Amino acid sequence: MSGNGVWRFATAAAFVGLGWGTASAExxxxxxxxxxxxxxxxxxxxxxxxxxxxxxxxxxxxxxxxxxxxxxxxxxxxxxxxxxxxxxxxxxxxxxxxxxxxxxxxxxxxxxxxxxxxxxxxxxxxxxxxxxxxxxxxxxxxxxxxxxxxxxxxxxxxxxxxxxxxxxxxxxxxxxxxxxxxxxxxxxxxxxxxxxxxxxxxxxxxxxxxxxxxxxxxxxxxxxxxxxxxxxxxxxxxxxxxxxxxxxxxxxxxxxxxxxxxxxxxxxxxxxxxxxxxxxxxxxxxxxxxxxxxxxxxxxxxxxxxxxxxxxxxxxxxxxxxxxxxxxxxxxxxxxxxxxxxxxxxxxxxxxxxxxxxxxxxxxxxxxxxxxxxxxxxxxxxxxxxxxxxxxxxxxxxxxPAVAQAKAAYATPPTPPSPPLPLAAYAGHYRNAYVGEAQVAEAGGALTLALGPKGARTYPLSHFDRDLFLIFPDAEMPDRPSAIRFAINPAGKAETVTIEFLDDEHLGTLARVAD
CATH class of the missing domain: 3.40.710.10 (DD-peptidase/beta-lactamase superfamily)
Known part of the structure; x- marks a missing residue:
């Protein structure tokens, strides 16, 4: 966060009624x-x-x-x-x-x-x-x-x-x-x-x-x-x-x-x-x-x-x-x-x-x-x-409150959790015009997500439930989880990935690029 956006508001018409002279400091x-x-x-x-x-x-x-x-x-x-x-x-x-x-x-x-x-x-x-x-x-x-x-x-x-x-x-x-x-x-x-x-x-x-x-x-x-x-x-x-x-x-x-x-x-x-x-x-x-x-x-x-x-x-x-x-x-x-x-x-x-x-x-x-x-x-x-x-x-x-809400949402996996698909089903290259490129890679039985120019940011994924994984992208709040959700096509392969911490403006869903 950078700013003074602690409170937010609407129009300045009220100033007309207040008048400048009513509250001037001596x-x-x-x-x-x-x-x-x-x-x-x-x-x-x-x-x-x-x-x-x-x-x-x-x-x-x-x-x-x-x-x-x-x-x-x-x-x-x-x-x-x-x-x-x-x-x-x-x-x-x-x-x-x-x-x-x-x-x-x-x-x-x-x-x-x-x-x-x-x-x-x-x-x-x-x-x-x-x-x-x-x-x-x-x-x-x-x-x-x-x-x-x-x-x-x-x-x-x-x-x-x-x-x-x-x-x-x-x-x-x-x-x-x-x-x-x-x-x-x-x-x-x-x-x-x-x-x-x-x-x-x-x-x-x-x-x-x-x-x-x-x-x-x-x-x-x-x-x-x-x-x-x-x-x-x-x-x-x-x-x-x-x-x-x-x-x-x-x-x-x-x-x-x-x-x-x-x-x-x-x-x-x-x-x-x-x-x-x-x-x-x-x-x-x-x-x-x-x-x-x-x-x-x-x-x-x-x-x-x-x-x-x-x-x-x-x-x-x-x-x-x-x-x-x-x-x-x-x-x-x-x-x-x-x-x-x-x-x-x-x-x-x-x-x-x-x-x-x-x-x-x-x-x-x-x-x-x-x-x-x-x-x-x-x-x-x-x-x-x-x-x-x-x-x-x-x-x-x-x-x-935001950290507590995120932690509570992902505090406990479903019982029993649904296992993921074979990790190769999620691995691949995704993109959209706003976020750009994303690479989901499989190595050593785990997935990583690379984002930004030339994969400048890399995050390990931890499995939560079926096609839902978690990452921890905030350096200042390292215990705040964020979701990575895959949508699976009829062939059993991920066709999109939604990156929660990039989705505030609903622009965080990336489509798979053809292999």
Whole structure:
């Protein structure tokens, strides 16, 4: 998982009735901000001491100045290397408001417009239906209102396909809603927006991001390329807990969806970006992005309903969550890799105040817990609720029910189980246009399934019942089973295979290719 799709919603019409002036934050004094810092620091230290996270970094900006910048804990639990303000983290979907800032720079300079059609920028890109393909704009994709189902493309990335292949195959995915009528958080769609917006420059997205944003702000540790992250000596490893405490067991290369989730950065660098946001496109008294172009990213376009922790009315803009909550207008976005990353930026523009929290673990509600507690201290002088526990439960529950359901479904084979056919009946070459090629091979009395380009991912199959086998495809949830189902023809040979973990959009059934 990469993203901030913890809650999902429908249209932005409700904002008209609310009005902007009904919940605006008052400016806050520097004294109130500074007074909250010792308590915030104590909470961060306690999180590390309690092993709630291996490490974290915090940056706070107030009235165009960085007033707090510090790291805590370890970059990697297997090493004695500490987190500092320059430690580089993979920020997952916190990349989205970074990306919309880059696109705002292109809009500001007239390279593209928010309503430039994708068909004019990237004529080869297609959605499932002709009308949305023709009318789709940058704004539509950045607001997650294209109709693309949220998970579409993620599964292709998981089995090793590159960006070009994934974006090309989105044309095969039926929409989850009518065009512009529903919100569906799509990493692949967001990625196409960034890639298409960069095309008039003749340069790749990663280079445009560097030239338009990272270099001008002095974000020297920030990149949209995974190779650059790996080249940093001072980088935070991803951590998951498989029952033995936090371990750096897995890695995540997000280059396929770089605009949506591929940024790596430090607390120090992200503080500069927060300054740019709060200063409405100016930086060190120089206009870098037109105020109007940047303001468009904060306009609520899709209603998200109610924030599950705070109760705030929530909307999605262009790469930003926009909320009217207990302390006023808030712009924010979270990031999460289920392979071991949690991040957050949360800004109160009327108070010229923002915080960034980066952590190297999943699941954890530490970023939101720290941010919400800090803002309570600044605005109210006291923490109103145990935000860390509230957000921890939300993130901790993201996969629990699904894992439990999958384990329960396949916990006990039928009694007695039906034996499989001779394994040669299942072995063979299968394909469809979306998943591509699959090879089921027999060796040593067992079956394996190879998927992805040139069989990049290989999974052993364990028999469950007759023509149903199980695999365990999730590195971060190694005990979560997924079904492989074969359909047998009258001749006693498998004619199709349905791969459950690739079938969310009902595109996971592959037909046998003639031997």
């Amino acid at each position: 400016p806050v004094s520097r004294d109130k901000v500074l007074a909250a810092l010792p308590r915030l620091e104590a909470m961060a230290q306690q999180l590390v001491a309690d092993r709630a996270v291996p490490g974290l970094a915090i940056a706070i900006v107030h009235e165009d100045q960085i007033v707090y910048l510090k790291g805590f804990g370890l970059r990697d639990t297997s090493k004695a290397e500490v987190v500092d303000p320059d430690t580089v983290f993979q920020i997952a979907s916190l990349s989205k408001p970074i990306a919309s800032t880059v696109v705002a720079s292109l809009v500001s300079d007239g390279v593209v417009g928010w309503d430039t059609r994708i068909a004019d920028l990237d004529p080869a890109f297609r959605l499932h239906d002709a009308y949305p393909t023709a009318e789709l704009t940058i704004r539509d994709l950045l607001a997650h209102r294209s109709g693309l189902p949220g998970l579409a493309g993620n599964e292709l990335e998981d089995i090793g396909f590159d960006r070009e292949t994934v974006l090309h195959r989105l044309r095969l995915v039926p929409p989850s809603s009518s065009f512009r009528a529903g919100y569906s958080y799509s990493n692949a769609g967001f990625t196409e927006a960034g890639v298409a917006a960069a095309r008039p420059t003749g340069k790749p997205w990663e280079e445009v991001s560097e030239e338009r944003l990272y270099r001008p702000l002095g974000m020297n540790a920030t990149s949209s390329r995974h190779a650059d992250f790996l080249a940093r000596a001072n980088r935070a490893a991803l951590h998951i807990d498989l029952g033995q405490g936090w371990e750096a067991k897995v890695t995540r290369d997000p280059d396929m969806q770089s605009p949506a989730a591929g940024v790596s950065s430090s607390a120090r660098d992200l503080a500069q970006w927060v300054r740019l946001q709060l200063a409405k496109g100016s930086f060190d008294d120089e206009r870098l992005i037109g105020a109007e172009a940047l303001a468009a990213t904060h306009v609520p376009l899709m209603a998200l309903g109610t924030n599950p922790a705070t109760g705030a009315t929530s909307f999605y803009g262009l790469g930003w969550n926009v909320e009217l909550g207990r302390h006023g207008l808030n712009w924010g976005h979270a990031g999460a890799f289920s392979l071991g990353s949690r991040t957050l930026a949360s800004l109160y523009p009327d108070a010229s105040l923002g915080i960034v929290v980066l952590t190297n673990a999943f699941p954890t509600g530490a970023p939101e817990g720290l941010a919400d507690s800090f803002f309570d201290l600044v605005f109210d002088g006291t923490v109103s609720r145990d935000w860390g526990s509230i957000w921890g439960d939300i993130y901790g529950g993201l996969f629990g």
